[in-house]
Amino acid sequence: MKNNKKLVINTAWCKGCGICSAFCPKQVLEVKAKVKIVNLDACIYCGQCEMRCPDYAIYLEDTNNDA
Amino acid sequence: MASKLIDKYMREDHLPHIWCPGCGHGILMRNVAKAIDNLGINQEKVCLVSGIGCAARAAGYMDFQTMHTTHGRAIAFATGVKMARPDLEVIVIAGDGDIAAIGGNHLIHAARRNINITVIVFNNDIYGMTGGQYSPTTPTGDYGTTAPYGNLDRPFDIGLLAAAAGASYSAKGTCYHVPQTIKLIEDGIKHKGFALIDCLGVCPTYYGRKNKKGGAVEMLTRQKENMITAEQAYKLPIHERESKVILGKIAENDFPEFTEEYQKIIDRLVKQNG
Ligand SMILES: Cc1ncc(C[n+]2csc(CCOP(=O)(O)OP(=O)(O)O)c2C)c(N)n1
Ligand code: SF4
Numbered sequence: 280m281k282n283n284k285k286l287v288i289n290t291a292w293c294k295g296c297g298i299c300s301a302f303c304p305k306q307v308l309e310v311k312a313k314v315k316i317v318n319l320d321a322c323i324y325c326g327q328c329e330m331r332c333p334d335y336a337i338y339l340e341d342t343n344n345d346a
Numbered sequence: 347m348a349s350k351l352i353d354k355y356m357r358e359d360h361l362p363h364i365w366c367p368g369c370g371h372g373i374l375m376r377n378v379a380k381a382i383d384n385l386g387i388n389q390e391k392v393c394l395v396s397g398i399g400c401a402a403r404a405a406g407y408m409d410f411q412t413m414h415t416t417h418g419r420a421i422a423f424a425t426g427v428k429m430a431r432p433d434l435e436v437i438v439i440a441g442d443g444d445i446a447a448i449g450g451n452h453l454i455h456a457a458r459r460n461i462n463i464t465v466i467v468f469n470n471d472i473y474g475m476t477g478g479q480y481s482p483t484t485p486t487g488d489y490g491t492t493a494p495y496g497n498l499d500r501p502f503d504i505g506l507l508a509a510a511a512g513a514s515y516s517a518k519g520t521c522y523h524v525p526q527t528i529k530l531i532e533d534g535i536k537h538k539g540f541a542l543i544d545c546l547g548v549c550p551t552y553y554g555r556k557n558k559k560g561g562a563v564e565m566l567t568r569q570k571e572n573m574i575t576a577e578q579a580y581k582l583p584i585h586e587r588e589s590k591v592i593l594g595k596i597a598e599n600d601f602p603e604f605t606e607e608y609q610k611i612i613d614r615l616v617k618q619n620g
Contacts, residue, residue: 289347292361296368296550301563329349330524331566333372334362338349 284324285340288314292336299328299337308337355379355389357409365400368562370521370548374468375404377524377545378439381531392435395424397449400475401441401468401547410437418448421456424463432462432605435535442469442547446482446504453504453542457513460539461604466531467504470547478552485588489556501588505544506580509597514539516596518576520546522569523593530595539603546591 286307293313300308305321308314308328314337316322329338348358356379365371382392392410396402398417405412411434415423420438428436438445445453445467456463472490473479480490480497483504487496509516515537519527527545534541548554548565559565569591576594579587 287347287349291347294362294367296562298368298562298566302566330376331373331521333365333369333562335348335352335356335372335376336362338352340349 282324283341283343285342286316286319286322286324286328287338287340288316289336289338290314292334294334294336296333298331298333302327302331351376351379351383355383355409356407360407363407364403366549366551368548368550368565369400369474370470370546370562370565371401371404371468373521373524374466374519374527374545374547375407375439377519377528377531378404378437378466379408380528381535382435384528384532385535387435387535391433392437393424393427393431394437394439395420395427396439397441397444398475399441399444399473400549401439401470402444404439404468418444418450419452420444421449421452421463421465425456425461428461428463428605429608432609436463437535438463438465440465440467441474441481442467442471442483442504443473443479443481446502446507450482453508454511457508457511457540457542459604460512460514460601462538462606463540464531464534464537465508465540465542466534467542467544468547469504469544470549470553471501472549472553472556474549474552478556484553488553490552491556503544503592505542505576505592505596508540508542508544512540512601513542513597514599514601514603515541516544517542518544518546518592518594518596520569520573520591520593521548522566522591523573526593533595533598537598539599539601 396405
């Protein structure tokens with residue numbers, strides 16, 4: 280299956296609460312001071328991180344149009 | 347730089363918001379945007395009204411017609427807007443202090459009146475903005491700056507209170523259960539009559555710290571692990587229910603709606619008097 284989503288981080292808005300990495304089912308993320316992608320290959324693009332990020336600092340972007 | 351949803355429904359020049367790291371208000375505010383987006387309501391036709399508190403700041407961040415009013419009085423302002431412009435989708439966002447302490451009387455009477463507005467409570471069990479005083483939803487025995495030896499009062503269940511006061515729709519959401527809470531908000535907005543969605547919040551800074559509940563992750567995990575459905579919860583004796591996180595609908599009824607009944611009187615009198 281061709282993936283048409285991209286995981287985007289807006290570091291400037293991240294407050295480092297750790298919610299995204301705690302509820303990511305595939306350990307894709309790590310939060311020290313700010314969120315960082317540590318294992319993009321494992322990402323299943325489920326959007327668990329986006330829906331619970333209180334700061335809108337991580338989200339999935341559709342890359343459909345440039346496919 | 348933000349997702350399409352945030353781009354469309356938030357005033358990005360006001361972001362990042364001032365809420366603390368891990369504050370559940372950010373999750374709930376996105377849920378409100380997502381619910382409105384799913385319903386496809388014209389953004390210009392939404393009037394978002396809030397009072398005062400951390401939760402109430404949502405009216406500054408969300409890009410609708412917005413009113414940031416006075417503490418406890420959001421429902422009174424919202425009632426005025428709805429009476430003048432019944433065509434608008436009027437939504438109130440409020441904290442538990444705002445809606446159930448100082449604003450408690452407005453809440454019960456708007457519910458009784460069954461006016462078609464939707465109230466979304468960001469219920470974090472504490473007064474966040476003013477520094478962690480206990481609120482009407484702080485569980486018995488929990489700590490706040492005004493309850494250094496533990497809270498003596500029993501908490502309100504705001505969802506149950508609204509339903510008992512006559513709200514024709516009442517539901518309970520959480521910060522953890524995002525898709526379910528979005529759906530409950532959608533149904534509340536669609537519902538004709540007074541609708542309240544009591545969403546369990548997360549205030550790691552005051553409620554979490556005062557009560558040794560850990561940070562946002564631990565507080566969200568507790569919501570996940572202690573969740574039971576509203577259907578199950580309200581069959582339990584109250585002392586067993588109180589430690590649970592309740593998700594689902596409490597009431598969904600078809601009662602006469604206030605602005606429609608009011609219009610009927612106008613129509614009747616106009617007809618009578620020529
Ligand atoms: C008339 C009046 N009384 C008291 C206050 C002080 N005050 C501001 S916000 C607040 C309560 C905030 O708690 P809550 O509504 O639960 O929202 P939160 O900050 O937790 O989101 C209080 C008592 C005020 N602004 N106006
Ligand atoms: S004090 Fe509590 S409610 Fe207010 S922004 Fe901080 S975490 Fe959120």
